Amino acid sequence: MNRPVEPAVITDAKKRYSAGVLKYRQMGYWAPDYTPRDTDVLCLFRITPQDGVDEIEAAAAVAGESSTATWTVVWTDRLTASDSYRAKAYKVEAVPGNPGQWFAWIAYDIILFEEGSIANLTASVIGNVFGFKPLRALRLEDMRMPVAYVKTFKGPPTGLIVERERLDKFGRPLLGATTKPKLGLSGRNYGRVVYEGLKGGLDFMKDDENINSQPFMHWRDRFLYVMDAVNKASAATGEVKGSYLNVTAATMEDMYERAEFAKELGSVIIMIDLVIGYTAIQSISNWARKHDMILHLHRAGHGTYTRQKTHGVSFRAIAKWMRLAGVDHIHAGTIVGKLEGDPLTTQGYYSVCRDSFTRQDLPRGVYFDQDWADLRKVMPVASGGIHAGQMHQLLDYLGDDVVLQFGGGTIGHPAGIQAGAVANRVALECMVKARNEGRDIVSEGPAILQSAARFCTPLKQALDTWGEVSFNYASTDTSDYAVTATAA
Amino acid sequence: MMTNPPARITQGQFSFLPELTDQEITAQIDYGLGKGYAWSVEYTDDPHPRNTYWEMFGMPMFDLHDAAGVLAELKGCRATFPQHYIRLMAFDNTRGVESIAMSFIVGRPRDEPGFRLVRQEIGGRSMRYTVQGYAADRPESQRY
Numbered sequence: 146m147n148r149p150v151e152p153a154v155i156t157d158a159k160k161r162y163s164a165g166v167l168k169y170r171q172m173g174y175w176a177p178d179y180t181p182r183d184t185d186v187l188c189l190f191r192i193t194p195q196d197g198v199d200e201i202e203a204a205a206a207v208a209g210e211s212s213t214a215t216w217t218v219v220w221t222d223r224l225t226a227s228d229s230y231r232a233k234a235y236k237v238e239a240v241p242g243n244p245g246q247w248f249a250w251i252a253y254d255i256i257l258f259e260e261g262s263i264a265n266l267t268a269s270v271i272g273n274v275f276g277f278k279p280l281r282a283l284r285l286e287d288m289r290m291p292v293a294y295v296k297t298f299k300g301p302p303t304g305l306i307v308e309r310e311r312l313d314k315f316g317r318p319l320l321g322a323t324t325k326p327k328l329g330l331s332g333r334n335y336g337r338v339v340y341e342g343l344k345g346g347l348d349f350m351k352d353d354e355n356i357n358s359q360p361f362m363h364w365r366d367r368f369l370y371v372m373d374a375v376n377k378a379s380a381a382t383g384e385v386k387g388s389y390l391n392v393t394a395a396t397m398e399d400m401y402e403r404a405e406f407a408k409e410l411g412s413v414i415i416m417i418d419l420v421i422g423y424t425a426i427q428s429i430s431n432w433a434r435k436h437d438m439i440l441h442l443h444r445a446g447h448g449t450y451t452r453q454k455t456h457g458v459s460f461r462a463i464a465k466w467m468r469l470a471g472v473d474h475i476h477a478g479t480i481v482g483k484l485e486g487d488p489l490t491t492q493g494y495y496s497v498c499r500d501s502f503t504r505q506d507l508p509r510g511v512y513f514d515q516d517w518a519d520l521r522k523v524m525p526v527a528s529g530g531i532h533a534g535q536m537h538q539l540l541d542y543l544g545d546d547v548v549l550q551f552g553g554g555t556i557g558h559p560a561g562i563q564a565g566a567v568a569n570r571v572a573l574e575c576m577v578k579a580r581n582e583g584r585d586i587v588s589e590g591p592a593i594l595q596s597a598a599r600f601c602t603p604l605k606q607a608l609d610t611w612g613e614v615s616f617n618y619a620s621t622d623t624s625d626y627a628v629t630a631t632a633a
Numbered sequence: 634m635m636t637n638p639p640a641r642i643t644q645g646q647f648s649f650l651p652e653l654t655d656q657e658i659t660a661q662i663d664y665g666l667g668k669g670y671a672w673s674v675e676y677t678d679d680p681h682p683r684n685t686y687w688e689m690f691g692m693p694m695f696d697l698h699d700a701a702g703v704l705a706e707l708k709g710c711r712a713t714f715p716q717h718y719i720r721l722m723a724f725d726n727t728r729g730v731e732s733i734a735m736s737f738i739v740g741r742p743r744d745e746p747g748f749r750l751v752r753q754e755i756g757g758r759s760m761r762y763t764v765q766g767y768a769a770d771r772p773e774s775q776r777y
Binding site: 309346369373410563567578600 | 635636637638639642643644646647648649650651653657660661664680681682683685722723728729730731732733734735736737747748749750752758759760761762764
């Protein structure tokens with residue numbers, strides 16, 4: 146790529162800024178002696194250089210292309226305090242067990258970033274640099290946000306603690322289900338599924354990511370029927386209930402209109418899809434904060450850039466951005482279900498959502514300490530191919546602060562949707578009770594469920610139907626620092 | 634008589650399970666004490682889903698670290714209010730939590746008539762919904 150001039154950093158200003166092309170490391174983007182400051186934004190990238198490009202130069206190039214550099218020397222740098230604006234690659238290490246891949250740590254001065262803007266943050270760190278030719282592949286593995294920068298974000302409008310207070314539900318995971326089939330139900334038929342699920346014992350029902358306002362069911366119809374179902378179920382059970390009304394639409398104006406209608410009808414929660422974009426997420430988060438609304442985020446589309454280990458953005462970085470941007474729920478994996486999710490890596494995402502201070506934890510893919518500066522916590526959502534027979538594993542892996550969503554595992558119950566909901570709620574309550582009593586739910590789980598099934602026929606039917614179903618495939622996104630167990 | 638599957642109000646952690654025995658309640662209290670929570674006994678005859686503030690049967694027991702003591706308070710509440718809803722709540726004062734960590738019902742009236750849904754039709758097909766307890770029309774203490 147670049148024509149070499151001298152191997153080391155050029156400190157003589159006249160030489161440094163003479164017209165031409167320099168190596169990135171010579172321009173000051175490689176700084177092995179740099180000690181990151183508490184106020185720096187830190188990024189860890191996984192770099193796969195093209196043949197013939199050494200790892201130091203590749204790391205320096207990433208630092209350069211994600212901050213001030215262009216492909217050639219520009220004299221206008223000399224009008225600025227350019228040393229502040231240059232990102233600094235300060236450490237490069239080989240990725241264990243993956244020849245040709247390198248971890249590069251890069252520090253960015255806080256002046257590079259607009260306060261409270263995920264769009265600005267990401268335009269730098271995952272901007273042009275991901276298409277840079279000298280790299281075969283590039284992945285943003287993790288980020289450390291300095292407290293000073295965290296404090297410029299308002300974070301989740303509700304947060305998991307206040308969500309529980311509003312819902313009056315404590316000490317156990319929340320239960321949900323996605324209304325199925327995803328497509329084709331009329332508003333009236335859709336509301337039936339919502340009513341049956343909530344009355345049977347679920348806390349939440351949910352619109353799917355691609356339920357917006359299609360010919361078979363316009364959004365107002367859905368909202369009206371769903372809210373009748375929610376209120377009727379609340380009266381039938383004496384509990385606060387909710388259904389995530391998806392307000393995802395073509396424009397912010399449409400989204401605000403839908404959100405306003407959800408509020409008028411008394412919904413406690415609305416929903417958005419990740420594909421609406423970071424700025425739209427921050428806007429609707431402001432709206433949610435103003436109107437006491439819980440904000441659910443479905444991570445539609447993330448698999449296109451989070452799943453492959455060599456290129457893209459790790460979901461833990463997305464989860465950090467979303468906590469800053471301000472969502473109350475985020476889909477973060479099930480471990481045992483049908484979608485991608487190595488156990489330890491998934492637990493790392495949960496830590497990012499729920500911790501007050503996230504400690505570095507390499508086996509879980511957490512590369513930096515992260516002080517969340519009292520930013521509210523995000524409730525992770527586990528959804529996709531899970532059923533009552535896995536309750537002990539879900540509770541053990543994911544803990545109490547999670548929404549467990551059994552879509553097929555509720556609606557597909559042989560005795561009906563209410564029975565499916567009862568089975569899930571009984572399985573959950575008996576497992577929480579047993580864990581609190583000090584029993585080893587991992588080993589005794591199946592026996593605990595069978596014992597509860599003796600007084601609960603719907604649970605027995607659920608276990609008979611799905612007890613043996615598992616999705617036992619190897620994960621693609623795993624930690625490089627530990628051999629991981631495969632979920633059963 | 635409520636028509637939901639458990640045929641009763643299902644607030645709290647364990648309403649879908651058979652009534653907890655005193656021994657089972659003690660195990661839950663011990664779990665909470667082990668986590669450093671403070672237990673509290675609350676009662677009401679208005680279990681509306683949004684009635685946040687049930688009456689406190691004394692203050693949260695911050696300095697009581699013995700499950701038997703908490704259970705004794707619960708028994709006192711049951712004796713005083715045999716036809717009320719009673720719940721045990723555990724408070725966690727950890728920074729960043731500072732809220733309720735556990736909550737479950739440990740006393741109920743014999744009959745639970747439940748709630749009706751009042752629909753007020755407004756502006757086209759829109760509705761205003763109100764949930765009203767069938768027993769709540771009578772004055773406090775005469776409801777069950």
